[in-house]
Amino acid sequence: MTSAYRHTTKWLAIAPIAVMLAFVLVPVLNIFSTSLRLDSFAILSAATTRNIVWFTTWQAFISTAIVLVIASPIAAVIANFKFIGRRALISLVSVPFILPTVVVGAAFLELLPRSIHRSALAIIIAHVYFNVGLAVRIISSRWQQIHPQLDDAARTLGASTIRTFLTITLPLLKKSFISAGLLVFLMCFTSYGVVRILGGPARSTIETEIYFRAMQLGDVSGALVLSILQLVVVGILIFLITNIGKAKASPKFGQTVYSRMHHPRSSRQKLLVATVAITTAVAVVTPLMSVLHRSIYLGQRFDTSAWRSVLVDTEIFSSLLTSLRYAIFSIVVSSIVGLLGASAIVYGSSRYQFVNLITSIPIVLSAVTLGLGLIITFDVNPIDWRGSWLMMPIAHCLVAIPIVIRIISPVLRDLPNDLRDASRTLGATTWQMWRTIDLRIITPALITAAAIACAISLGEFGASSFLVRRNNETLPLTISRLLSRPGDSIQAQAYAISTLLIVVCIGIIAIVDYRDSNERGI
């Protein structure tokens, strides 16, 4: 608890609690109480449901295993070697993770041979592409916290490079591998956009089945039963992820990042770095280039009509403006509510930890269920918001707020109280102290959080699928609609929009990584 602000904590907590109560808890409890029928639980024993659960699980498991295998050498190179383009490689490998899922789906629809479209293989490949960056970031940052002299100590005690890796590095990285694995599994298990685009009707995961049951079959109760099933699995996974770092016998790691990195010395090291860096860059860029290529080539012919239509077609241009408007809304609202939430959690006593809990609900809850809750709850007077443009950006904020809180709160928590005390003794009021110390120090984290909120809003697809109305289609929904229509020139428009989103996401990653490296003085 930060005593300097303890009197303000209750005011700080009001907005995040009110937002979560009004737009998450109430809608979710409402749909469960009004729409869930006990007889719907029978679908859990149906063969189709069992097949869907089995497919959701095994594709997530295989995707996770492949992600960890591919991420390991990339993380090793990033954590241990200095080389030209290292920072660019870190940013590049992270780009897929913030790309809208429909864009990743579209990229692989273009890149993969038609014979494996609508197959489990296509979904797994896209999931691997989407999540490798996440695993690389988790594993490489933990790797950088391992003191390089531990390796030296092992070598002077007779361990070869491989033995040192197996007996020292790997055991120390074990928990980061488990954390990364659980998070990637969670992402693949709850994946929606990729499965919708690449799986087609033949391949369903629990998340797409929730959408299908609620929207196509009108079986909201059945959708809720599946939602409960997913909630249980996700809850267990999140419990495991949160408790990995708290295991009793775990080696203690601080925030210290050691300068493990050195220029590759031997020719073997040079070859390793070059191979990993070039292969990674090619693997990340190829799907992105295929999106651009598809947007400017019709058949074998160079054609920019898709790009012209993005600016001329009123529907597409309207989607572009809608996405931008919602992104701005999401940046402003998520940043403010997220900042207030993070402040309440960090400044408040232990009883304010429930703010942490309540703002975690949107992470546990699937975006599709969230959308379903909102649409069913806010469709009666006096809060009949079915026609309101507000619902979709609010849903985007609900997905972004927990992430914003998790970006800002560690920085606030690490801020030494002595700085605030020093400011107090120099005559600052509470407000001046917060503005000149806390706000100044968390500004880079706040900018990162705003950038991520922007990316989330621009790419959100799950909840938006439920909340879309005439005249408020966002770009991912437009991409999905255009891809489902026949005709090369129409599909090229989807790829032109996807290219736009890719450029924006690369810009966002550049902002985040530039600020991050400046902050750490890298």
Added chain:
Amino acid sequence: MLECRNLVVNYESTPVLQNLSIYIGSGEIVALTGPSGSGKTTLLRCIAGLEIINAGSIWLNAEEITTRPAHLRRIGLVFQDNQLFPHLNVAENIAYSLKIHRVSKKLIDEKVAEVLDLVDLAHLADREVVRLSGGEAKRIAVARALVAQPEVLLLDEPLNGLDKELHARLLEDLGKLLRLRGTTTLHVTHDQDEAAKMADRVLDIRQLLS
């Protein structure tokens, strides 16, 4: 015996060691002093095989080891901040080199017990290393290096950061232990008193450069 002949080490074109030569006889304890940044730690890392040298050669018992990998040199190094493996307990840390060399479990247990007795910490065998005090961690680091029976032991300011009383006690114990085992030792320190009390011979790194 250990000998370095005309060692040259540069870090990205900045010279760190220029034509450094040093000789240490078998069983001898030599203390190396010098100001901060004069290359003492770099010299130890070169001898241990952890740094690449630009020129010169290193000899151990009349055999050139300049290009030999660190894990095949049989040269132990006690780091300034110990570098005990945080995922292993005290006994496992000490047993590390024995396991690497596939020594039998029975012999490992015997040797670990023996060396823990030697450093007076037999009661801490099962303790997590993160729970050791500064002095205990230092003793374990020395024990871990000694159990590997290195031809040469390198000590990189091993008593740095300890309080005065503990420093004096450990210095005495360490000196006795190394003499008892006849371990050839190069002890780097910036403390002239420590160097004089511990070593057979005290050298200043600046005198070794030509």
